[in-house]
Each structure stands twice: as C-alpha cells, then as structure tokens.
Amino acid sequence: MKSLIMKSLMVLVFVAGIGNYLVYLKTGQMPLLAMRDQFAGKSSGDFLPGFSADQLASDAREAAHKVASQLSNEEPAPEVKVYKWTDAEGRVHFSDKPQAQNAQQITVDTRNTLSPTSTQPATHSANETAAGDTASPLEKARAAADAMNRRAAQQEQGY
Template sequence: MKRLIMKSLVVLVLIAGIGNYLVYLNTGQMPLLAMRDQLAGKSLGDFLPSVSADKLATEARSAAGKVVDQFSTAEPSTEVKVYKWTDGEGRVHFSDKPLVQEAQQIAVDTRNAISAPETASQSTPKAAAGAPSAAEPSPLEKARAAAEAMNNRTVQQEQDY
C-alpha cells in the first residue's frame, strides 16, 4: 500500500512539474511560482473560493491547445533541385546543374535526410567568416558522401546479421 501511495505521489509531482514547464514554454510564466506568491501569508481556506473547476478546465484546455498548435505545425519543406540523366553505358548520374540536354530535374526533400559524417576538413574553422573556402565541398559532394556513408552502413548492417 505504501508503495502505491509513493508511486502516486511521484506521478503527481512529475505531472505538475511537466505541466508547469509546458505552460512556461507557452507563456513564459511559471504558474507554480505565481501560485506560491499568491499563497504567501494566506491559508488554504482563503485560496479555495478563487479556484473553480470550470476555470481550471478552461485554462488547461487553452494551454494544451496552444501547445498542440505550436508543435503540430508541419516543418517547412526544403527542396533542392537535382538533375538526373543516364549516360550511354547505362549509368545514372546526378548533378546540381544540367550537364546534358536530356537531364531531368527532380526535387529532393531534405527534411529527413541523412547527413554525411563530418570530416576533419569540414570541422576546421574558416579563415574568414562568411567567405567560402575552396576546400569546402559542394552540396553535390556532400550528398555523394552521405549516400556513400549510408551504403557503407547498410553493408555493415547486412554483414552483422
């Protein structure tokens, strides 16, 4: 019985803490601190008439609705233009510029893309902030490196199983 009571208290404290944090994220105010300030020097009997179940329910629905609206908005699409063509030997090529007449433009959605692992040349700071470095890989080279890393991961996973 004691364990059930302790578990219930822990759950209530977690709910109050998480709820307080969600309201803080939404409004920038800490409701538990505001409640503590309101209760300073008052007894519980003085506080109860100002609280009604309807008011609490309305405020909770409003706060929950704002949080849901904030986090349910779709992530903006970031599309990259890529051109695809097949050469005379049947190999498929991709480029950020149409290098042949029959290249087809395709749109690549990068929202859930896997990034290439960061190399030593990418992690070094640039000589001038904002000035592109000659050693910095192009977006196409980054995409090729990411594809190669993904293929290597797939091969490694297949070997593991």
C-alpha cells in the first residue's frame, strides 16, 4: 500500500513538473514559482473567504443551464446539393448543378466548414485549376488562413 501511494505521489510530482515546463515553453512564465510567490505567508482561510457549497451548486446549475440552452438553440446545418461526374478525359468534376448526364448527387457534411468566399456557383476540376485563376499557391494559402481566422472570430463572438 505504501508503495502504491509513493508511486502515485511520484507520478503526480512528475506530471506537475512536466506541465510547469510546458507552460514555461509556451508563455515564458513558471506558474509554480508564481503561485509560490503569490501565496507566500497566507493561510488556507485567506483563499476561500466566501466559499459555500450552496453557492457552488448554484453556479454549477447555472453553467449547465447555459450549456444546455446553447446546444438546444443550435441551428441545423443547411442541406447542400453537390453533383460529381467524370468527363470523357477521365477528370472528376464537382458542381452545385449537374453538368452531365452521368452526374451523381453526393451528400456533403457542412458542419465545421468554412463559408464560401464568393457567391458564384463553383465548377472546379479536381485535376486542374480554373482558366482565370492566376493566384499563386502562397496567395491561396494566405486567403485560406484569412478565411479560417474570420470563421474562428465569428464562432468566438457566438460564445
């Protein structure tokens, strides 16, 4: 039994040390040293002056209610129709309108996707870029990163 307690204590110290070091790598601050300096000379009664079990339970119920209301108010994802076909040269194409006789409608999961940057219907070949597309791969990557940052900012405003 003592061996198990000792091993558990060693694992706890090891995890705290590694966690402290990882926070140091990310932020440049040592959280354990900052806590030691902040709590120096204080008793445990100084840290929990207004703590009560009733308040804790009330806060937990309120947080659960907020989460439940956010989940229940979530809008369903709109249905997106996408068609896929292969041309005579063997290239696969995707579009929002069927462009060929052999076009098959496919299901697209639109959860956690970026909104399109333009409102023009898209018809793209999987093997080649559009004829008028002169953007370099770096410009495309930057545009995609900007779109993801805008989407993340929109999602954060919702919370």
